[in-house]
Amino acid sequence: MPAVEVKGVRKAYALNGRVVPVLDSVSFSVGPGEFVAILGPSGCGKSTLLNLIAGLEEPSAGTIAIQGAVPRKRTGLCAYMHQKDLLLPWRTVLDNAILPLEVQGVPRKAARERALALMDVFGLRGFEHAYPFTLSGGMRQRAAFLRTVLAGKSIVLLDEPFGALDALTRASLQDWLASLWEALRLTVLLVTHDVEEALFLADRVLVLTPRPARVRGVVPVSLPRPRQREMVTSPPFVRLKAEVFQMLTGTQVAQEAPP
Amino acid sequence: MTRWVKERLNEWWPPLALMAGALALWEGLAHALAIPRWLLPPPSAIVRELVARGDLLARHSWVTLQEVLAGFAVAFTVGVACGVAIAQWRVVERGFYPLVVASQTIPIIAIAPLLLIWVGYDIRMKVIVVALICFFPITVNLVDGLRSVDPDLVNLLRTMGAGRWKVFLMVSLPWALPYLFSGAKVAAAVSVIGAVIGEWVGASAGLGWLMTQAVPRFQTPLVFASLVALGVMGIALFQATALVERLLLPWHYTMKRQEALKWTSL
Ligand SMILES: Nc1ncnc2c1ncn2[C@@H]1O[C@H](COP(=O)(O)OP(=O)(O)O)[C@@H](O)[C@H]1O
Numbered sequence: 001m002p003a004v005e006v007k008g009v010r011k012a013y014a015l016n017g018r019v020v021p022v023l024d025s026v027s028f029s030v031g032p033g034e035f036v037a038i039l040g041p042s043g044c045g046k047s048t049l050l051n052l053i054a055g056l057e058e059p060s061a062g063t064i065a066i067q068g069a070v071p072r073k074r075t076g077l078c079a080y081m082h083q084k085d086l087l088l089p090w091r092t093v094l095d096n097a098i099l100p101l102e103v104q105g106v107p108r109k110a111a112r113e114r115a116l117a118l119m120d121v122f123g124l125r126g127f128e129h130a131y132p133f134t135l136s137g138g139m140r141q142r143a144a145f146l147r148t149v150l151a152g153k154s155i156v157l158l159d160e161p162f163g164a165l166d167a168l169t170r171a172s173l174q175d176w177l178a179s180l181w182e183a184l185r186l187t188v189l190l191v192t193h194d195v196e197e198a199l200f201l202a203d204r205v206l207v208l209t210p211r212p213a214r215v216r217g218v219v220p221v222s223l224p225r226p227r228q229r230e231m232v233t234s235p236p237f238v239r240l241k242a243e244v245f246q247m248l249t250g251t252q253v254a255q256e257a258p259p
Numbered sequence: 260m261t262r263w264v265k266e267r268l269n270e271w272w273p274p275l276a277l278m279a280g281a282l283a284l285w286e287g288l289a290h291a292l293a294i295p296r297w298l299l300p301p302p303s304a305i306v307r308e309l310v311a312r313g314d315l316l317a318r319h320s321w322v323t324l325q326e327v328l329a330g331f332a333v334a335f336t337v338g339v340a341c342g343v344a345i346a347q348w349r350v351v352e353r354g355f356y357p358l359v360v361a362s363q364t365i366p367i368i369a370i371a372p373l374l375l376i377w378v379g380y381d382i383r384m385k386v387i388v389v390a391l392i393c394f395f396p397i398t399v400n401l402v403d404g405l406r407s408v409d410p411d412l413v414n415l416l417r418t419m420g421a422g423r424w425k426v427f428l429m430v431s432l433p434w435a436l437p438y439l440f441s442g443a444k445v446a447a448a449v450s451v452i453g454a455v456i457g458e459w460v461g462a463s464a465g466l467g468w469l470m471t472q473a474v475p476r477f478q479t480p481l482v483f484a485s486l487v488a489l490g491v492m493g494i495a496l497f498q499a500t501a502l503v504e505r506l507l508l509p510w511h512y513t514m515k516r517q518e519a520l521k522w523t524s525l
């Protein structure tokens with residue numbers, strides 16, 4: 001049974017009386033424990049797709065099954081992380097992290113203990129009681145990751161989680177996320193417009209067309225795990241990158257001859 | 260502690276210096292031009308009046324203070340309830356909110372005599388006038404705050420499975436608290452005006468009433484002494500609200516300070 005199954009999903013918005021189609025019959029499925037990257041040009045409808053899966057909006061047509069079921073209340077089934085860290089400024093790092101547990105009704109004390117046990121893994125030790133506005137962008141994003149993981153869902157939806165970071169911080173967080181995922185093996189759907197990021201992290205890359213989005217193709221990433229930063233310059237990676245670029249833009253990219 | 264004193268001094272010396280200068284000028288001119296007491300008493304005469312009539316002023320200040328505190332409390336309770344209802348239900352927003360705004364165009368001074376007919380001379384009339392004046396800034400600021408919540412934040416809570424009221428309690432309300440306090444500070448500052456208007460229209464005690472008694476007798480120093488008492492009361496109420504804000508929202512206070520420091524240290 002797939003963890004997420006999207007079948008014939010369409011979504012259109014009405015804008016000043018005009019109907020704007022955003023998703024045009026999107027279908028795909030994600031297996032349990034799989035890391036799938038959704039890649040597409042900006043504005044093609046990636047966030048819309050993720051919001052539909054998260055249950056924040058309803059599709060105009062089609063169905064979205066989570067763990068084989070299509071429940072009436074669709075929110076609260078997947079952990080969700082936005083491009084913005086969305087940390088509450090009035091809560092410390094620790095109390096931000098336990099937010100989903102509080103929503104679920106876990107007593108504060110027990111929730112805090114669970115969060116404290118993970119502070120090292122998320123590189124937040126020593127900053128438990130700091131307010132978000134005192135932290136760097138990378139640390140804030142890690143705090144948001146901790147909050148996402150503490151939601152305790154087996155399906156995690158990430159909407160350009162590194163989009164707002166500088167290149168160096170982004171690379172180091174990608175390395176960190178790769179090893180974190182290799183340890184936790186959650187089902188992850190990562191939305192990104194960065195080809196390298198998609199290939200570096202995912203098992204499969206789903207390439208979308210410009211708006212209205214359809215699935216243009218799926219690229220399996222058969223790179224070995226654990227993934228290492230050096231891989232991004234290896235011939236197989238470069239070949240995949242060319243293939244994905246071609247699929248994204250519909251043009252041929254100059255490819256190095258394999259040695 | 261010493262740093263705190265230094266910072267307060269830094270903050271307070273310009274207004275204090277300005278006031279001291281103005282008072283000195285006033286004092287000098289009053290003597291130089293031999294202005295009669297009943298027309299414009301010099302500051303020294305007002306201070307003497309404050310001391311000599313201390314008991315009288317304290318008694319009437321206490322009456323006014325009670326009206327102000329009760330009125331503020333009523334306005335705060337009703338204002339928060341209305342603000343929450345306006346922000347949570349579109350029906351209330353569309354039906355009630357325009358009326359709240361429109362009601363502000365009716366001058367309080369015109370309503371006060373009606374209240375006199377309806378509820379009489381006792382403290383209730385003054386409490387209602389104060390509440391009417393304080394209600395608006397509290398409600399409007401709270402509604403603005405609740406409306407300005409980042410929708411992405413609301414969506415985040417929804418993905419966690421939070422319902423409408425959990426979202427409200429965990430995100431919207433804390434988000435709007437700094438706005439609520441802005442409104443409460445404005446309300447605290449104008450609350451004294453409400454009490455004085457109420458007392459002018461119908462009362463038998465209070466600083467406003469004391470002024471209405473002193474004016475026809477040309478007891479101008481007493482009028483000024485009452486004004487000083489009213490001013491002190493207004494400032495104290497404002498500062499008390501600011502203090503509660505700082506205690507309840509330490510994160511907001513430090514964030515604002517940190518931002519200010521970022522700018523000055525460059
Ligand atoms: N609530 C909405 N109402 C109207 N149009 C919307 C709404 N949300 C998104 N859109 C439109 O849908 C398109 C896709 O948006 P989005 O999913 O955010 O793209 P992406 O995440 O791929 O950059 C955009 O052109 C945007 O203007």
Ligand SMILES: [Mg+2]
Pocket residue numbers: 046047048159160
């Ligand atoms: Mg997006």
